Amino acid sequence: MTETTPPTTSVQPNRVVIERLGHVLLIGFNRPEKRNAADLALLEQLSLAYGELDRDPDLRVGLVHAIGDHFTAGLDLADVGPRLGATGLDMVPEGGVNPWQVDGHSVSKPVVMAVQGTCLTLGIELILASDVAVAAESTVFGQIEVSRGILPFGGATIRLPRAIGWGNAMRWLLTGDMFDAREALRIGLVQEIVPDGTQFERALALAERIAAQAxxxxxxxxxxxxxxxxxxxxxxxxxxxxxxxxxxxxxxxxxxxxxxxxxxxxxxxxx
The missing domain is CATH 1.10.12.10 (Lyase 2-enoyl-coa Hydratase, Chain  A, domain 2)
Incomplete structure (x- = not known):
């Protein structure tokens, strides 16, 4: 299978790159030097990209991917931690949609995910809030919030037990242990495993297949x-x-x- 490199053209600089490919909106994490750890800027730009996907009738599917070797190392606690207030974290600017969809509003279009390298915490929760996920075979996953003294707040406590069963969910939520792509496929967190470097190409094929339907x-x-x-x-x-x-x-x-x-x-x- 020929490797396809995700596009890097952006309509807004910094943390998230977006590009339209027919009826598909490509949404790419773009902080590779920090393993795509999510600071507030990344969270806000991701929310705005989801808002664009939701509103534009010409867009039919979103494809979330990441630039670099890793999908995401989770929250950048050094940046986000001090911003947590009494009501939590304000991360959705005007015109945005919460990508984790835990505020009562769901994006109206399907979202396909392509993950690789490290996929921690909010990355898993983004998969759970999406519809189809493809993982590179060497991807490692971890819902490690309990190891940091907090709880998952992007929907894992709600969606993971429903998606993979109570015991499987508690095995990973309560220990903070890491698991590999084969385990992610076994429990149903991802739908396909592909050779490293081909996850974007396969996810794009699925997104375009969905976009071709009514x-x-x-x-x-x-x-x-x-x-x-x-x-x-x-x-x-x-x-x-x-x-x-x-x-x-x-x-x-x-x-x-x-x-x-x-x-x-x-x-x-x-x-």
Whole structure:
């Protein structure tokens, strides 16, 4: 498999680089000299990138990756620690969306992750808040907050037990131990392991595959699954028929039917 180098073009300098590739928004951590540890600037710029993904109807999928050898070493406690106030950490500027989606607002588009090297704390929580994750085979993971005297505050205590089971979650949450990509795949934290250096290429292929589907249908599917998780099966069931009726009269539904009848690949418009 040919190695693909993530793009480094940015519309804003410093901690996060973004680039549009068709209907995919590439969002890259760009602090490699610090193993992409997240200071407040990185957190704010990441929030703004998620806000752009959420708002722009031309964007259908986000792909989060990292420049350098490591995905993230977690929080830069030296920078973030002094900023913690009585109500926690204020990290979402106007126009942003909390990437960890623990404030009641979820990004409406799917997010694919490509991780490598070290993936600690907020990196794992970002995977849990996303939809599909690809890991390089040498990636190591750790939810190490208990070793620093704090608790995970990006959703791991909520999502990890649900995603991988109570015992598996407590094994890693309560010990702060590190684990490898094979364990991450076994417990379902990531969906694929690929050779080192190919994680971005594989994640991009998945993101583009999602982006090629009918975007309104993708967003409705994602939203209904989230309702089931947050509000229960009955709440999600109540929305199924109304959502089906709404989607059935869209132009994309007509395009999808024509594709089925003619066997010509569909080119969806998001209408």
């Amino acid at each position: 975007p309104l249908a993708v967003q409705a599917t994602l939203a209904n699954a989230r309702v089931a998780v947050r509000a229960g099966d009955a709440a999600a069931e109540a929305q199924l028929q109304p959502e089906l009726a709404r989607l059935a009269v869209t132009k994309d539904a007509r395009i999808g039917m024509e594709s089925f009848l003619t066997r010509v690949p569909a080119v969806f418009e998001g209408r």
